[in-house]
Amino acid sequence: MVSERMLxxxxxxxxxxxxxxxxxxxxxxxxxxxxxxxxxxxxxxPAPDAVNETAIRILRExxxxxxxxxxxxxxxxxxxxxxxxxxxxxxxxxxxDQLYITVGAAASLCCVFGGLTCPEDEFIVFAPxxxxxxxxIEGAGAKMVLIPPEIDHFQIDFEAxxxxxxxxxxxxxxxxxxxxxxxxxxxxxxxxxxAVLTAKSQEYGHPIYLIxxxxxxxxxxxxxxxxxxxxxxxxxxxxxxFSKSLSLPGERLGYVLVPGDITDSAEVYAAxxxxxxxxxxxxxxxxxxxxxxLCCDMTSDLKVYEENCRxxxxxxxxxxxxxxxxxxxxxxxxxxxxxxxxAFSERAKKFDLLLVPGSGFGAPGHVRIAYCVQTxxxxxxxxxxxxxxxxxx
Ligand code: PLP
Numbered sequence: 097m098v099s100e101r102m103l104x105x106x107x108x109x110x111x112x113x114x115x116x117x118x119x120x121x122x123x124x125x126x127x128x129x130x131x132x133x134x135x136x137x138x139x140x141x142p143a144p145d146a147v148n149e150t151a152i153r154i155l156r157e158x159x160x161x162x163x164x165x166x167x168x169x170x171x172x173x174x175x176x177x178x179x180x181x182x183x184x185x186x187x188x189x190x191x192x193d194q195l196y197i198t199v200g201a202a203a204s205l206c207c208v209f210g211g212l213t214c215p216e217d218e219f220i221v222f223a224p225x226x227x228x229x230x231x232x233i234e235g236a237g238a239k240m241v242l243i244p245p246e247i248d249h250f251q252i253d254f255e256a257x258x259x260x261x262x263x264x265x266x267x268x269x270x271x272x273x274x275x276x277x278x279x280x281x282x283x284x285x286x287x288x289x290x291a292v293l294t295a296k297s298q299e300y301g302h303p304i305y306l307i308x309x310x311x312x313x314x315x316x317x318x319x320x321x322x323x324x325x326x327x328x329x330x331x332x333x334x335x336x337x338f339s340k341s342l343s344l345p346g347e348r349l350g351y352v353l354v355p356g357d358i359t360d361s362a363e364v365y366a367a368x369x370x371x372x373x374x375x376x377x378x379x380x381x382x383x384x385x386x387x388x389x390l391c392c393d394m395t396s397d398l399k400v401y402e403e404n405c406r407x408x409x410x411x412x413x414x415x416x417x418x419x420x421x422x423x424x425x426x427x428x429x430x431x432x433x434x435x436x437x438x439a440f441s442e443r444a445k446k447f448d449l450l451l452v453p454g455s456g457f458g459a460p461g462h463v464r465i466a467y468c469v470q471t472x473x474x475x476x477x478x479x480x481x482x483x484x485x486x487x488x489x
Contacts, residue, residue, distance in 0.1 A: 170197025210371030223458030278422025
């Protein structure tokens with residue numbers, strides 16, 4: 097006998113993984129250069145040289161910092177460096193004891209949902225959304241309430257949102273720049289969101305926390321600005337990761353920031369730490385606590401994502417695809433050329449294009465293109481996208 101919920105999670109089909117496996121099989125038949133796999137969000141640029149140099153220096157010169165237990169919430173010096181960096185960049189005054197270092201944004205989110213959830217609590221999520229939110233929220237014992245997408249620009253459908261906020265709403269999740277749409281929420285959108293949350297918190301007599309999931313914070317294109325969310329809405333908790341900005345997804349390093357001025361901040365921080373303890377997310381890898389905290393003002397060379405975005409967006413639009421304007425991350429989320437995105441993704445496979453159906457992200461009628469690939473591959477894929485579009489004429 098095992099947990100039915102866990103059995104379900106462990107055996108559920110993953111469309112992305114299946115596409116990826118299909119791509120490998122197909123590559124064995126037609127050659128890897130003829131398969132255009134846009135399924136995975138794995139950074140395509142290497143980490144900055146300084147990351148490996150710092151790791152090597154610490155391995156050689158500071159053996160006392162590696163392979164060891166740190167404080168459960170992370171090494172104090174590393175947390176101080178993260179706080180200093182945020183303070184420099186955003187003009188804030190965070191302290192080390194407001195940071196909880198953990199294994200990537202996934203664990204950060206689990207710690208926050210776990211720490212906040214009381215019986216009957218709900219978290220609101222806007223489609224299109226990162227599908228693991230549902231797993232994390234339900235894993236914490238809460239309910240996810242999904243707001244349908246605003247499909248013209250992938251900002252927020254405020255009418256639907258305001259109707260969904262209720263007495264059980266404990267928090268709202270935002271992810272900007274967004275996976276899977278690549279869209280950046282405008283300052284106006286965030287300010288409207290903050291106004292609704294402030295009014296509703298007052299109406300229901302308890303705080304509604306905004307959980308800002310920001311692994312793509314630094315991947316922002318010219319002409320777009322990603323505002324620092326805690327400056328717009330006070331009761332914001334930030335979940336961050338170095339998976340994308342420093343191209344280190346396999347090192348599993350990120351943090352939760354519980355700013356000192358949010359409602360019940362000390363209790364929230366302690367509950368986040370308690371959730372980390374309960375989930376076993378204590379003591380993130382010690383070497384990479386040091387490395388990321390010494391390199392946290394840097395990023396990988398991110399300009400290829402902007403170049404890929406420009407090339408794909410303009411080319412697809414010329415071919416007749418409808419694409420909401422992305423402002424960052426490394427995803428494009430065009431409309432599928434038939435209402436059934438699963439059928440469209442199947443048809444794309446005939447052209448050796450691997451595109452993820454939008455249904456899994458809560459936005460049917462779209463597909464996700466993860467363009468964290470070589471630009472040259474995109475150039476070779478363009479005739480395939482054209483042939484796919486022509487097949488609908
Ligand atoms: N949140 C979003 C929106 C993501 O796209 C991802 C990963 O792709 C995560 C969280 C999880 O990030 P991590 O690899 O740091 O756990």
